[in-house]
Each structure stands twice: as structure tokens, then as C-alpha cells.
Amino acid sequence: MKEQYNLNELAMITSLTTRTLRNHLRQGTLTGEKVDGAWTFTSEDISAFLSKPAIRQSIESHHNAVVLDFLADGFKAQSRACVIFDYAVDQAESEEISRFYCDCVNRSVSDVDLCVSMNRGITRVILSGGEDQVMDILNQYYSR
Secondary structure, eight states: OOEEEEEEHHHHHTTTTTHHHHHHHHHHOOEEETTTTTTEEEEHHHHHHTTOOOOOOHHHHHHHHHHHHHHHHOOOOOOOOOOOOOOEEEEEHHHHHHHHHHHHHHOOOOOOEEEEEEETHHHHEEEEEHHHHHHHHHHHHHHH
């Protein structure tokens, strides 16, 4: 059975808003299936969407902004962390990594930003947020 992602998970993976993703659905640049009134996307749908140069550029710009904003903030009221991982993995492992981080951030009550991109055999994960929350997510990943 194929992995299915919902609109919120796709928004988290791409760092695009659900409204922007709905616009892409209307324009036909993103395809998915509506099941019981909710959009679902297969890994193939997501890969096709992410392979479009304009989409990839938009996502990369947002990911760069997350890191640059972190670096530019000279005054932080609390300890914060920003980590970047590049995983050299196949498509199945990439989907597993994406799903794991999406689930962790969805369950989290913190303000952790997650960016995930998949490009040419590399899955990049950027986590930015409170130091304790980021470390908790990383500990969960590496202790599984």
C-alpha cells in the first residue's frame, strides 16, 4: 500500500501554506485525490510536484530563510537550535524520514519549524526551534 500524506503534512514537508497548496491544486501543478472531503497525496504526487523547478526554487528559498532568520536573530530570549541533516537515502527511506519528522512535529506542542526537501537522492531536514524541543525530536529519531 502506498504512503498517503494529507494537506497539512504536505504543507509541513514543503514549507508552503495549505492555501498555497490549494492554489496549486486549482492550477493543476499539484495533483492528489480527495477522499471524504480531504486531500491526500501519494509519494508519487509529491515527487512530481517537487520536481517542478519553480516549486523547488520556492521551497529552497523558504528553507534558506529559516536558517538565515535563525542566524540573523542576535537576541534570543531562550536557547534555540537550528540543525540541518542531509540524508543520502533511497525514496522509501526518504518517505520514512519525512513521515517520522512530520509526525513528531505534529505531536509537539512547541514552536519547532520543520523543513523537508527531497532532491536527487538527498533528503534534507531542517529543524529550528527551542533547544529542548529540537533535541527531543532528534533523540526520538536516533533512539528508534
